[in-house]
């Protein structure tokens with residue numbers, strides 16, 4: 001049975017529990033990372049751990065072990081579960097405490113590591129591309145709870161995800177408070193127009209996606225012109241190609257947005273080229 005790591009010990013799935021007084025549960029007061037391993041190697045583990053530490057610092061949370069120890073926890077949890085190609089969920093909560101909000105009245109932040117087999121979208125979603133809608137729920141305002149923090153507060157994303165599901169879509173696009181394109185509920189968005197690759201800049205109020213970063217690197221190395229900039233729904237509608245990026249999804253094409261076909265409604269050549277290269281570097 002899968003072994004779950006909780007603060008120094010391993011537990012069977014049915015015994016892997018935390019206190020109902022944990023502020024991670026009570027208030028979503030905590031941070032997390034979602035990563036993938038390919039043939040036993042976690043893709044960009046250091047970057048994920050850097051982001052986890054940045055998220056923790058942003059919410060004034062001290063992670064009780066070092067980055068190096070955290071890396072060892074991740075690799076050991078994969079190993080004892082015999083998972084080489086899988087998904088890793090790493091969580092640090094504020095810990096258990098009073099029913100009040102005050103983080104000072106909690107103790108013992110919980111470090112949790114769950115490794116599991118990757119649950120992927122069906123292959124036809126990659127072959128045919130997704131249809132998505134623009135949700136009316138905008139992305140968290142950067143001055144409220146910054147979307148740069150990968151926190152346990154995912155209701156903003158879930159509210160938009162519900163709108164997508166209600167519209168028969170598996171993903172939904174969120175705009176920011178200025179009405180510019182931000183990202184989808186669980187992945188970043190890229191557009192291609194006349195051979196140029198564009199993606200919302202970090203100051204659009206988005207998660208600094210690890211896969212987003214990898215795709216920007218791949219595109220630059222391939223000599224593709226790249227721009228991180230403010231984008232609007234109009235830019236999406238008139239794009240030649242659209243795709244999403246995320247650790248779980250990797251690179252997934254989008255062929256329809258708000259009932260507008262993108263390009264000729266089929267998966268585009270640059271999307272395919274970047275996907276092919278991404279698979280090479282994650283599986284080499």
Ligand SMILES: Cc1ncc(COP(=O)(O)O)c(CNc2cccc(C(=O)O)c2)c1O
Nearest residue numbers: 034185186187188207209210211212246247
């Ligand atoms: C809001 C958001 N934006 C972008 C990404 C992609 O980031 P990375 O390239 O670093 O993975 C994410 C992370 N994606 C994420 C997180 C939690 C759950 C799920 C899910 O699809 O069930 C997806 C995310 O939650």
